[in-house]
Amino acid sequence: MDKLYQCFGSTLDPNPNARKAAELELRKLETQPGMLPSAFSLLSSQETSPEVRQAAAIYVKNRIRRAWDPDFIVGSSQNLIPAEDHDAIRQSLLPTLLGSPNQQIRVHVAAALGAVVRCDFPSKWPTLVDEIKELLGDGSGGDSNRIAAGLTALLEVVRGYRWKDEDNIMDPVANATFPTLLTISNNLLASPSSSAPEVGQLLYLVTKIFKTSITQQLVDYHQADQNIVPWGQLLLAIVQKEIDPSQLPADEDARQTSPWWKAKKWAYFSLNKLFSRFGNPTQLPSNLAKYKPFAQRFVTTFAPEILKVYLGQTEAKVQGRLWMSDRAIHLVLAFFTECIKPNSTWVLLKPNVLPLVQSFAFPLLCRTQTDDEVWDLDPTDFLRQQMDPFDDFGSPRSSAANFVQTVAKKRTKTAFLPILEFVTSVLNAYPASRTAAEKEGALYTVKTLDDVMLTHPMVKTNLESFMVQHVIPELSGQDRFLKFRAAEVIARLSSDMEWKNGASLESAFQGIMTCLGDSELPVRVQAAQAVTHLLDHDEVKDAMRPNAPRLMQELLNLSDEVELDVLTEPKTRVMDAFPQELLPFSTKLCEQLAQSYLRLVGAGIEAAKAIEEAGEVGREMNLSTLEEQGEEDKMFAAMSCLTTIWQVIDTAESHAETLNQLEKIVVPIVTYTIREKVYEMFDDCFELTDLLTYSQKRVTDGMWEVFRLMYEAMKSEESQDYLSEMLPTLDNIISYGKEAFEANADLRNMVLDIYNTVMSGGDDFQASERIAACKLADVLLLVLKSGLDDAIPGFVGSMLPLVGRKKEKSLRQWSNIVIADCLCYNAQLTLSALESMQATTTYFQNLLQISSKLNKVHEKKVVAVALLSVLSLDQSAMPASIGQAGGAQSLLVGLIQDLEGIPKAIERMKEFNEDLFEDEDEVEGEASGGIDLDAGDEDVVDEDNEYLELLAKEAARLRSRAAKGADDGDDVEEDEDAEDEDDEDADGFESPLATVPVFDGFRKVLSSSAFVQSLAQSLSPKDQELLQAVSQIQDEDLSKSSKEPPSVPAF
Template sequence: MDVHTLTTLFATTFGGDTNQRRAAELEIRRISTHEGMLTALMQIIGNNALDLSIRQACVVFFKNRVSRSYHIDPAEPKPDQAPIPATDRLAIKQNIIPLLIAAPSRLIRVQLTACIKILVTNDFPEQWPDLLSTVVKLLSSDDLATVYGGLLVNLEIFKSYRYRSPKEEKLIPKIIKKTFPILVSLGQKLIPTQGPPPLPPLDAAEFLHVILKTYKYSIASNLSKHQQTHDSIVAWGTLLFQVVNMQLPTGVTLSGDKDEWEKHAWWKAKKWALSTLNRLFERYGNPTHIPKPLQKEYLTFANHFVTAFAPEIFKQYLQQIELYIGGQAWMSNKCLNLVFNFFGSCIKPKATWALLKPHAQTLVSRLAFPQLRFDAEKAELFENDPVEYVRFAISEFEDYNSPRSAAVGFLLNLATTRAKTEFMGILNFINSVLNAGTAVTPEDKYAALTMIVALAAVIMRNSEVRPAMEAFCVNHVLPEFASPVGLMREVACQVIGNLSSYKLEWKDPKNHEASFRALVAAMDDPQLPVRVQAAISLGETLHDESVKHALLPGLEKIMQDLFKLSDETDIDQLSETLEGFIEEFKDQLLPVSPQIIARLCQSYMRVLGEQSAKVDNAEADDNDLNTNLADLDTDDKTFALMGITKTIQTVLGCFDELEELEDVSKAVASGLGAQQHRQVNPAILLIQDEIIPIIEATLKTQVLELYDTAWELVDTLTYRTRRVVPAMWPVLKLTYDLFKSTAVDYLEEMLPGLCNFLLFGSEGFVQNPDYTRMVLEIFVTALTDDHLGDHDAVNGFKLIESVMLNLKGHIDQAIPTIINTTLTKYSTTENPALKLAALDTLVITLFYNPALALRTLDAAHPNGSREFFDKWFTAMNSEKGLPRVHDKKLTILTLCELLKMDLNDVPVGLKEGWNGLVAGILSVFKGLPEAEQRKQELLTSFEDTEDEDDEDDENDMDEDFAGIEDDEDQDGDVFDDETAYLDMLAEEGAKLRAKQAKRVAKAQRKAAEAGVGTGKGPLAAGIKGDDDGDDSDYSEAIGSGADSEDEDSEDEESDEEDLNEDLSIETIVDDVDAYEYFKQTLAGLQNSNPQVYQAVTTSLTVDQQTELMEVMAHKPEAEAAEAPAVPST
């Protein structure tokens, strides 16, 4: 690769001639994969004689090439990946560190360190064994530039391994022992207690920033034994305290404004020092937060840390806050946030609470409260960019890096965890501010009311405070609706809304009316943020029937205002408000639901278009030299689109209460019933015409985050209309195309809609075989693609089940593929849910066409049908072999179909036990009632989930608060739900690791036992059992009906949650009465083939004869309920 030519090409990309620039870019792309390209780029990057802009363009291109193609997953190669030649890979590892050390600009260093991280992740230590010794040598150098390069490389090692595997957990402590003593010694030299520093203070801060960042990454998930030693923790603790207390020397200032100070290395070093101290305390040094599974490793350290080290951290932090409050020192927002977080962490442990308690109310009034005032910057944003203000303010307290958010978190933590001693003090402070009369400024009043907003949940669950909130609102909130300050009107809306969300009680109807009338009036406020907050708060009052009644006359205007505000701001919170109004006023709004949906769809298409345009513009700028599409931020638009689709689903859900079910005759050729069909409201058909275009547009734009919402709409529309209209079929083609390209991971989201296509649009598949080909390909891919897992394979089986049930008689040519693919998967998995899904699929092939399926099983392996029957009957007679109603009904219906077979089509290997088919059916019927009861309980629990969640939201804090109030030792250690949650996560993690290890060991043991070349078929390899002729499970099981032991019961028990009924998919089996189906089959057999009937019934034991009589006497629930009661004797 000619370096001069390459340099000229990159220089041309900065030229003014568009054609030449474009030609140069195309040539660079063409030669980008050539051997020597990356080596030549490194020569250009390191050439100090060249223009810096050319070198920077080269390093960006270099980084993009390395990041895309240094590691290529063989199972998932991407179109833009081309392997990097071995010579270039070697040259990169030999030269990238010297390049980094000599880098003339931060931009070049950033790109090179990103490449080093990729190299470390993929090659260290096996293919880059000398890296660690190189780093130690660099760190020990007398040249500061070399040392800094070593610091950056070492940092990238710990970035790569901060969340490490068991293998890496052994590697990292070795690196820590070799490098960290050098790092801490270097850090202490940079903050000398006497003598001149080796570097100017601002340069030293850059070194310290990297050193402390490295230490923080090293303790992300583990604290090594070395780091727990006294010498290590004292040395590093001393350094961390020194950095926290660093002060700029006289005459040294930071350039730029406060926003630039935030980004300066001086404050980055302080941030990493504070962050590291917090991490040490919160994860390893706080005994109340050490999960039980980790206590053996860290509890001794924590007990020492919380009493010996945490008090010093508290002292240092308090000193910094005193300087900050007194105006003697500035503090960056991130540092202030970290201080708040530490003080919050000190509330639960007894040792640190004793330190914090004397200062708690002072921290509330002098530290937290000032953060909640509005400042000139916020007021300016409110006035000059209201849309941006709304987007900022609506989620302000969710920004975990914001001091305002941290202040609120501290207040909530204090008010709940130490309620008895601190809660009333906080409220007294708020009242003192608001009762100051004319002396109180709008900024202070705003902060006080913001504290009420933040503490609303705690306030409204306090039996002493709750009754006083009506008077509080009358005196301090309602007057602010007339304030000349827009921010005060906004916070007044917020207070009423938050308190109303917790069922604020109004004893005086006039006050109540004044409150919601004020919100309605505020929806016409001249300031957009006030209108938005008024709308959201008004939605919180809809639980009150008197409010709903009063809003009825103006409902049309309110809805129009909500749509307008939503279009102006594109925030998903307004979509939630819209949902609330639609749910509460469904009777009034359903007649105009087509217009509502049309408006929602218009908004959706507008936002989607804006998002697509943003992406397209970014792609147009992507010349592989300086653009990274991954950095493109479209979250706001995405959340807005999700909110709109959720509102659309709410409108569709309102039709449920109006749609009646009516029975439809069961007249399909197989004897299976069609579903109970809904009396479809004509309006929903009009609505569907509006929604299908947004589904198509979403899938065509390929916004991954919106795939699930699009397919959820497909499911909803096809299910509610019980049909597939012509306009919907292109969506099936789009779904198939996406599955074969970018959406292979979304089969679970596609599945309900695909099954509905088959259930309600089977004629379309018959008329267009290409549709059938698509779903068959999806099935095969789900089972054979190495990129997909067991859960995807289970979904693939659900899909093919729907295909066979709904296209009976139309896919004979596909049955061999289905059976062979299923047998292969069955034989290679140990997953109980997947084995069951495969078993069900094979059963359905028999139901689809018994003779064809049996021939195919025997063609797959000699005596394959007999092997399958062995496993099937083992499952029938096992307690958990067919655990669900669906499994049992499939087996019953399929055995009935087998009874109808011509005996000439029955394989010789099965004829011996054929007379026992009825016995098999009876064994399954025995477990059916219990399975139906479990399914009904599961269905009921799902139906009650939403109500239970609402009750939980209201009750959880009641319980927490009550527990705190009743706690006798208010100054002791606090172990609460958070502690229990951390314990649960740690315990579950340990269980999952143990379970996985057990499964691996079991698989290895079985593989060793099975050996090689056994001659067994794939199905036989899947389950251990007798396969030797006459002693088969098939002949024994159908002859005796005896229960058989399932050797994998322990595994099945552990995976029981994976074997629940699937309530998300409807099949034609669901509405079939298995008892009636069996009765009709037996009656038909008696008439058509008396000899077979005689054989299958006389072979029953006495107990089985009794069971048969009970089954034949069974009546459907509705018929049984109408039957006259049996008189008592």
């Protein structure tokens, strides 16, 4: 015990060597039975110092979470907790939780309890609920510490089954414990000390338990009237509870997170969730249809009461009689927003909309003193709050904007014009009777209403005069916030509105250009956004054309200054607008982008190292961990640099010398990224190398270096999940480095080693990575004409176990295709390998079975070339199973059926690509604010409902497949088929066989082989008719790919 005490104490030593030695000693002790129960003894002892108790609590939590469940060990170096310790640990958890001296220790013990619950309850810990009930008592009073421990333990039980409860564990738990929670809560609310923080803390736990229990489902307990009625009354009582101000912190920030306001937060949240997910009958997707009876009762009985209470609270807030936390304001506004679409709640909300907008929402849209302070202290942080929707999500301002926007779009006939009239009145009254902050709030509201303003027939024709009167003048004004907001309004409206007067457009352009040189960083960034939208007008574009390089340079300078990705879109728009003008400056542009990228990623690496040194995680570029260091914005900005570099390369696609210069800039940042294992950037970096190699149609010395580093990365366990991202570049390197691969066995062996690493890893690799390995083999076998003879048996042997596999459709198809690739490469060698493995008949049966289901051009051509290669052999060279008439005839029938499908596959690919371009055009050209001016008060069913229904159907499909997999005794990889469905059609894949004349090859084999002729003559009349039709198809009549083909196989 003393040794253990010393180890825990040393883990807090400021000397890193002492800490490391203590951690290693703990690792040695882990294998000894009794070690973890001893840690609990230290943790529970009042004689243990607070620091050691804290260290022991953290260790216990991490140890149990990582090594309790033998089926899920986190980390390959973890030692499983000895099974003989499990009973003692289970018996220690609740007493330790009860005896925890402070919240810091309690939270760690609770996390350990949660990990055990998820694994052991109820099967191995059937008495847990009874033990929790003993702590809770009968609800009439008792030791608040025991109640808090019981509530904390119950929360962990409910958490364990909030996402998945196939055995219906939640319902008996709720029936056994929730009535007691109601009694406890009502007694607390009625007590003389009900405003005390201790009461708030207990009610916070109660509301969090209830909120967690309804995360995904309502069990029978929730839906019963005798239960939901008292719970609804309790939640509304908590929401309306007036707290004695003396019991709340004086500091407003501290008040936001005080126990009572945390309890109120979860009460608001639970009421909202009951309505938005389960209690709104017209908005229920099909997977929640079972809640329709509950929803019909809820929407008529509860929703009006909730709305009444919330309206009363907003009135009290407006009148200054009530303080509300930011989270409470957000949740109240979120409920109002949910009430807009259903008729039953809309008719109740409708009379209150304009007062809510004017008095409650609008003030939240106006700038505050805090906004001024943030702008002064950290302009970049101000920009993040203003321009990053995720950063602002859940704030009162974003919630108010969402409410105003939703009611204007979904109830346009009723709400839009009155709201706009109010906004206009504010603008007209400035500066006489309205402040600059209020005008800024009015312009913020205009930005929120942009979609409706651009499409409403009574408004869109007057936008120019609106701009001239209220927006453009502020661009040259003195108020920095008004300049910022005016530039944002121009960015939102200018590109899609009609400018009838050229002078107005020029005035807007000149004002934005002035703001681009403003002394305030947020104004310059917002102006950069606006000027690129003004480029949609030819007059502005022509005026800007001579200065396009200067504009791009300004955007790059701003990007370096703010280190956010908010300027990605402006840079993209400028590149699209001025490709030729920027081409001479592309090298300098990419050099600057590369420098920025290396600086930003370097900062991220240093942050990751700091996390590692703190002992939290291994050094990796993970955005979720970098967020803790405030470095995630730098990584997104680095991604933005790569996006812009990609655009520059794309623009220079037909300029060989420029591409050569750009490659010299790109290769060092790619090699740096690979060497430093910056996995977050792999996808973007490999898109650059893919585009460069494809554009240059050759493999340079720099790209050979990248290839070798990719190979080294694939040999590293941490990087092996990135073959899919590497594949397009590897495809190009093999295709355009064909001669080098045929001449250099080392290069071939590197590709083969990558393939073997993934395929020999089996289920350790995701299906997508194994399919990527198949595709790598596919291109290697089809491009190279020599050097792979010794590898053919290996390819065949690794694929045969998969060709008839029931699960993983795409992997099964690709395994058949890879062996067909081997036949294309050398039919004789491949047949010999199949014969030696006694698999010839089985393979061809599987190939012919799946060939009718293949619908992509590449797949069908591989099958065609493979079967032609076999049938072109001399009959004496064929295995007996094929050389016999019956076997060969089935191959011939399979061939002509496959050939028949190739024109259809080509047509399908063309249609797919045409539809893709049409969809892009529609997205670019359509106004995003579809409104219905004639809609009344009926239920609104829109794209949100369609999206929820789509998610519901997809979830049902995945559950069905998972159940089928369980019935078959197989695991089903749920997403790999969907991901692989249209990959070759959709991502620009170009087959090495694209221009191989398979129909000419067919006619050649048919005319030159007496054996094939005899087979054809014995076909059924239907098959002979099909053969005649196929033999008339001309390769030159079919669409051809532009990718350079390999040499045409000789049939």
